[in-house]
Amino acid sequence: EVQLLESGGGLVQPGGSLRLSCAASGFTFSIYAMSWVRQAPGEGLEWVSTVTADGNITYYADSVKGRFTISRDNSKNTLSLQITSLTTEDTAVYFCARHDYSGCYDFWGQGILVTVSS
Amino acid sequence: EIVLTQSPATLSLSPGERATLSCRASQSVTTYLAWYQQKPGQAPRLLISDASNRATGIPGRFSGSGSGTDFTLTISSLEPEDFAVYYCKQRSDWPRTFGQGTKVEMK
Numbered sequence: 338e339v340q341l342l343e344s345g346g347g348l349v350q351p352g353g354s355l356r357l358s359c360a361a362s363g364f365t366f367s368i369y370a371m372s373w374v375r376q377a378p379g380e381g382l383e384w385v386s387t388v389t390a391d392g393n394i395t396y397y398a399d400s401v402k403g404r405f406t407i408s409r410d411n412s413k414n415t416l417s418l419q420i421t422s423l424t425t426e427d428t429a430v431y432f433c434a435r436h437d438y439s440g441c442y443d444f445w446g447q448g449i450l451v452t453v454s455s
Numbered sequence: 456e457i458v459l460t461q462s463p464a465t466l467s468l469s470p471g472e473r474a475t476l477s478c479r480a481s482q483s484v485t486t487y488l489a490w491y492q493q494k495p496g497q498a499p500r501l502l503i504s505d506a507s508n509r510a511t512g513i514p515g516r517f518s519g520s521g522s523g524t525d526f527t528l529t530i531s532s533l534e535p536e537d538f539a540v541y542y543c544k545q546r547s548d549w550p551r552t553f554g555q556g557t558k559v560e561m562k
Contacts, residue, residue: 445498
């Protein structure tokens, strides 16, 4: 059974940093591209970042470029998102998601809440 | 950035009725458009990929159509579990973008 389990969220002050993790199991992690998608409270979905299966190519939304870093450790089946210089606009539930063959997100984690507040 | 505009924002229907949701792209995405369903407190679920391909396990009452800039998600006969928010998303270009969502609510 495919499982994606996010961790690392919580309350952080503006300007602070967090590292989100997504533990993958039930599939061959190293052959799938992965993404982070977020959802602010009461709002829609926003794509944040994508990393290719080998970790060599990354993509970012303009809203997070230069502040967020996506990475993966295929030996540990783990996807990460290092988030820095946080603002209140980054308050959201962050989902990790697996790409299927067509680049769509066929499996999602349950999400982890990041709250940026003083 | 490709902007996806979904309409209507809210659709009020009864079980058994047909739901027609629209997604319009600001420029052509060919058929690189997907539809997702999200229920409160849950992660989104992939329904349709590449405009018209039902994802694994998705019931036949869900269908997608369209190409270029205009796309439609149709639910032929609403079941109680179909009342949710639906998002379209394009993978034609970076950055990937989602529509703002259509809420299908029970009338």
